Amino acid sequence: MNLTIKNYHNNTAPKSTYDVLIENQQDGTVKAILLGLPDCQGSGNTETEAIEQLSQTLLTRL
Template identity: 80%
Template sequence: MNLTVKTYPNNTAPKLTYDVLIENQQDGGVSATVLGLPDCQGLGNTETEAIEKLSQSLQHRLESAKIVTLAIKVPQVVENPWLKIAGKYKDDSQFDEILEYIE
């Protein structure tokens, strides 16, 4: 497997976007959670407050981390071995008899 890692200098990192799940809590508060990162969450009294806290939490987390992009070459698809014999008996005069027997 071949793989390439792309890294970006701190001043040219691409803008990141995240899908966020917003949920109303039983206590009347609101939680905002980054999908795929369940431990990255913001809680607040309003949706806006929860998103702000989530954004701060995520920014704090990314200050001590880095994001890299992996480009992985897909391995070549091996030909299906069954294709070598597919249709092998299509012109066999006994093929219909064999199918009847199988049924």
């Protein structure tokens, strides 16, 4: 499993920056996890899809 930590800038709140853990799963999918809120995550076929799903999850939660 490859792990990457990235800073993600949310376009709806330009002053907010989130640390996101990107995990490449064994089945070929990608999981994005918001650090500090491990239950706030998204997944997809690409890193972009996973981050978009994570963003939607975060917006719903806020």
